Amino acid sequence: MSEGQTLSRQVRIEELASDYQKISQSLQESGLVAGQADELLGQSLQAVCVQCGLALSGSELYQLARSSEPNALPLASPKLQRVKQGYCGREGCNSFYYEIRLPLGSDVDWTGILESIASRDSDGASKGVPGESASVRSQTALGHKKRKVLLFAGLAFVVILLALKYMMSTGGLPGFQQEQKFQIDPNSIPSHRR
Numbered sequence: 124m125s126e127g128q129t130l131s132r133q134v135r136i137e138e139l140a141s142d143y144q145k146i147s148q149s150l151q152e153s154g155l156v157a158g159q160a161d162e163l164l165g166q167s168l169q170a171v172c173v174q175c176g177l178a179l180s181g182s183e184l185y186q187l188a189r190s191s192e193p194n195a196l197p198l199a200s201p202k203l204q205r206v207k208q209g210y211c212g213r214e215g216c217n218s219f220y221y222e223i224r225l226p227l228g229s230d231v232d233w234t235g236i237l238e239s240i241a242s243r244d245s246d247g248a249s250k251g252v253p254g255e256s257a258s259v260r261s262q263t264a265l266g267h268k269k270r271k272v273l274l275f276a277g278l279a280f281v282v283i284l285l286a287l288k289y290m291m292s293t294g295g296l297p298g299f300q301q302e303q304k305f306q307i308d309p310n311s312i313p314s315h316r317r
């Protein structure tokens with residue numbers, strides 16, 4: 124498969140299993156049943172180590188993803204056992220990243236599916252409702268900021284009120300009283316007025 128026909132995305136090795144599940148999920152949301160999605164991925168998906176070039180097939184990624192499920196059988200392959208622990212499947216390779224590759228130009232909208240993984244990843248923890256936690260977080264941050272501004276405005280208002288009240292009861296602010304009573308300099312009065 125040549126470069127131009129492949130769609131790729133670099134992911135951390137420990138995310139390979141969850142990314143596989145997300146891709147499978149996206150396919151199922153687009154109308155495939157689980158078995159069809161995994162069969163399609165078994166044929167088309169590949170994950171390749173960015174450092175040593177070791178490739179994992181779609182069906183190996185399927186085994187990897189299944190092994191995280193409750194009551195799953197342990198992985199038989201030492202290669203997949205290493206990948207599950209977050210290391211490259213090739214012993215001695217210290218890479219932390221694999222490249223997920225999908226064929227471009229087939230019936231499936233792989234671009235959209237890869238983008239949906241990217242947006243879910245950018246939520247950080249990739250827990251909860253996909254695509255929503257980020258906006259909720261920014262709304263909360265905005266709320267905090269708004270509350271701060273309101274609090275500051277409220278405090279300023281109270282200070283101004285107190286100052287006004289003080290000025291009305293005393294006829295001026297302490298320290299400013301003397302300066303406000305300006306004295307006329309006789310020299311400043313025009314001579315015809317004298």
Ligand SMILES: [Zn+2]
Nearest residue numbers: 172175211216
């Ligand atoms: Zn490697």
